[in-house]
Amino acid sequence: MELFLQQVFNGIMFGSTYAIVALGLTLVMGILHIPNFAHGHLYMLGGYITYLFVATLGLGYWPSLLIAIVVLGFVGIIMEAVVYRPLNEQPHINAFIAAIGALLVLESAVEVIWGPQGMRVPNPYPHTFEFLGIIMSVQRLLVIFGAILLIVLLHLFLKKTLTGTTIEAVAQNREGAMLNGINVNRVSSLTFFISSGTAAVAASFIAPIFVISPAMGAIIGMKAFIIVLLGGMGSIPGAIIGGYFLGLIESLGGGYVSAAYKDVIAFGALIVIFSIKPTGLFGKKEG
Amino acid sequence: MLSVKYLTKNFDGLVAVKELSFDIREGEILAIIGPNGAGKSTVFNLMTGTLAPTSGKVFIHEENITGLKPYQIVKKGVARTFQTTSLFDQLRVIDNMLIAYKWRTRLGFWNTLFHTPAWKSQHDQAARNALETLDFLGLADKALAFIPTLSQEEQKRLAIGIALVCKPKLLLLDEPTGGLIQEETERIALFIKKVRDQGTTVCIIEHKMQMIMGMADRIVVLNYGQKIAEGTPDEIKTNQAVIEAYLGGDVHA
């Protein structure tokens, strides 16, 4: 029973990371219809920016997190403008190839600057304690509650602010929004800023517990991609539920069935779900 | 030849078509008219298998074809066009025709791979047929042209041609003149009559009243998914329910 609870706790923590990363991606995919396969690599870069400010420049954890959000946000804006905007009229598969190019650039740039070895960001809250037989650490709780806070803030932003509703308008009808005088390019930039910024938050939360390495973005990027499609492109609840779902499946499947085949369980579940419901759990028909 | 019996379609609780019944008789031009959103295109989609009806049935010559897939219904001799001009616009005119002729042939993988005698004869037959139909359409000289180089009228014509190439018994046309100017519309109307005279029954959805009145043998009028009138053009012109339905609407659209 304790083991089960421990695995659930771990699953929720994984799920929090997945949910935040997928959240950023679902905005880009749902609103701009860009298959940003390099999203995981933005997350990776977020980890390194945090490292740069915390470990190398000696700034505090929280200021570094804020800086990482801003820096990544601008990286996202540049990426949208340089890589994806020229491809607006091209088929999706071209944007997908461009995304592979972009992720190669990000990964090798980080490798050139920081080297290929793994690195650690000092943990600001290393304290661990036991609760109901589950061993927790403050940083892990921070990941979980930070994720919830972020989700709430993002929701409020999209629903209650003018800028947020503009984004939603573009999501629903790009041409219509353009006719109504909304600057679609600005909205694209803004969406990428938010998307990359949230990836940076996820990375900054996680960095102190884990090792950061140039390769850390590839797998989580692919998983986020899958979560987004599973939850329905552009669906925020879909991304969140999908994220936690995948986190729990991995943690329990890995703990109880087979660690080597843990990803098989997750990916297999995906195939089964899609073959029963071809447009995903919360998906609308693709236009 | 084709009869629709008590056809009903609900979309998420919204009734698009309700208890609709009518017949299409051999050799006639039947028009289905009605205000915007009356469910005309939905009726077509139900008849050709694009949508599955909530209830009701469709028969061809007494054979129940409800629930069949579109590509199966084509093989029963029912061909259709779409409201927005729908073509294989990345391909050439002749290719469009050949694709539509494919189901009549046995040009499958193995025959194609080995260029069997059957392949040769059927391939020639398909090409001959496509060219004949293009000739009939007046597009013979455009056979090798790519779609975007065609005029709008030519595209509309080709769209009908694609449906015609397999010589269907029944042709369903969904606003074949939408977006065309008067002169072009008249040419298409003449063309449709020519199709009927060649022995193909035609069922047509149209907004342009003038054209319909001059062309149709019979008219079915829909409003809110229900049949409100059926009869010859003259009967329809004087039908009270029809006039009310169109009141405020634009009869001459």
Added chain:
Amino acid sequence: MRTLKCSSLGIALAFFTLFAVFAGGAWAEEVVIGYTGPLSGPAAQYGRDCLAGVELAVEDINRAGGIKIDGKAYTFKVASYDDMIDPTAAVNNSRRLVSREKAVAVFNPVFNTIAAMMQINEQRGSEFLMMAYTSTPALDKIPNQLTVAIPPPFAAYAIAFADRAWEKGWRKGAMVVTLGAYGDEWRKEFRRVWEAKGGEITADQPANYYTETDFSSHLAAALATNPEFLLVGGPSDPTGLVIEQAKNLGFKGGFMMVDQAKLNYIVDVTFKGDITKMNNVWGVVRTLDLGVHSETQALIDRFVQEKNIKVPTSENFLNYSAMRILAAAMVKAGTVSDPAKIKAAFNEVLPLPVEDNPIMYVGLQGSRLLVQASIQFIEENEYKTPIQSFWWIDDEKELQRLVDMQPPEHKVHRRILPLEGYVMK
């Protein structure tokens, strides 16, 4: 004008070459040593460490004037290409090294790519010596006359760990080892050895150390079976993380690390020198204890200064050694171009003088270079005296002969732990 310039340059060059040929031994010829391995991507650090070892050895040899064969002097040059562990790329690189750059030996540090390279290294006309840095025993089963495997087979470490763990009275162990060819075999081998002794493996929870960022769910599942020790390891950085996470989850037992993870790297880099975080961890001997301290320290310093490596590891050292042995074998064989003859000379030159090479390679058997597998423990917050295990012998007399070769100031414990299939009869 232009043609005139070109032709005059050509004539000058021809004269120069002629002169060089006449002058004979006065001009050193360059022998190319090839390297293909992961220089980018997830395994890049490992690939670069191996390359650095070869490079430093070449620089050292060249500094000392290169090698002399029949009075003719040769210097070395390393040509390296990235293969990202792709067999296609590794084979392309080997072809390029051998046919374009005339390399006589090619180093590679990953079994998957080595297996593909071993399909072409005996091809007539383009032979090369496969310098294989892999501890995977599968390599020894591939018939190949032109392969030299550099590290000891990892089964030797598995036996050494199992041996000491059994002595300590431990009976139950769990494994959280990296996924992949290497990790899979380690797990299989350790289980075999441990269960043969009568021990129990309570849980096997492999994790991908390259892509996984959190190991807590693997560890939680493993620790729930109450093991006395954990076998962990993969690349050093995540291995340190695994140990830290296991301790955070309340695990008080011992750790063993597979040979890819390095004790001193984790202590110095991952934990910034805090050895207490590595208490009760066993692993492959730290770099300093690979040989006599004074000699080893000197080489460590040179890796730090010249190759800019923060914490040199056995990857650096063993590849360094292999390159030194290769050069010596060339001298002995009297050729820099015949791989078969060079390989045949390996046994004659071993062991090398300790000032050339601090690691005690004593011979070559089949494809495998013979060197003891040394393990070490961090207990009571300090490095304990390492244990050398001799895995290719099974009698005391041979042990004594080998011990006599080693410099007496090298402080170690020694054991004979014969490995099936490797003991010479």
Added chain:
Amino acid sequence: MITKPLHTKLLYGFILLAALLLPLYVPDPYMFQVVIMSLIFAIAVLAMNLIIGFTGQASLAHAAFFGFGAYGVAIMTKAGISFWLALPAAASISALIGLIIGPPALRTRGSYFAIVTLAFGVIVWIVAGNWVQVTGGHNGIFGIPRPTPIPIPFIGAIEFFDQPAQYYLVLVFLLLTLFIMHRIVYSIFGLTFMAVRNNEPLADAVGINTFTTKLISFVIANFFAGLAGGLYAAIIGAVSPSVAAHLLTFNFLIFLILGGMASLAGPVVGAFAIPILMELLQDLGHFRMLFFGVLLVATIIYFPRGFVGAVRQLNDKIAARRQAKS
């Protein structure tokens, strides 16, 4: 149906002649090796072109099927079965698995199909790495025998140890693949694939069973992916899970897009150009992938239809200029 102009025919004839005589002038075993591998990749990319380029279904499980072929040949030839039996058998197994996985996967469309096939590819890759009894785990299978020698009466036998023999072997299979692809693409049967890509509802309305059409294309593509994989296993002599990894799919995809989709020349050009480019970039050292990434993005922006598209555009421009002049 489309007859090529004379100069194009001459060009292809010249390329074929150059290919047949290649062993006479190829400078060294290194270049030879790169060419042989590119021929194999060209087969795989032509197959990918059929399902993605012509049928418009973005299958991202391509490397998995390449892997089925590679592992199939590896396992069968190591068990003593002749290569000439093992190769078609492995390709057929690959096609058969396509036939099984196709129906559920093809229920999805567009990006969803891409992601479902990607997930399938990842599963195959993981299983290849862990099913030790069959696949040899992450070590893979090594020491795969070269293709079985072909006995020729009185002369002896053709053996496949040296590069020229391997080259001709692979070349024959590439030409065979090109021939079959040509037959498919320039036929009414092939037009139905393009019809599905271009306008699925219309294809359905003119009597094409779009689901079956997609499935047939998927199965044929997987057959040739398996064929390429089988050849790869026999030529390289060692297979490990990397032959089934999604990274290889992405490589194929890059070859395809940069070479030019929906043409027969494009995949072949891509399968040669990109690997050769990667070889040239070796000299950049650590900056190699960085440079490649930038190049990839720039190429896709400025030449979205790849090499073949760019050539076509150039041709059109020249033709237009000529017309303007005359």
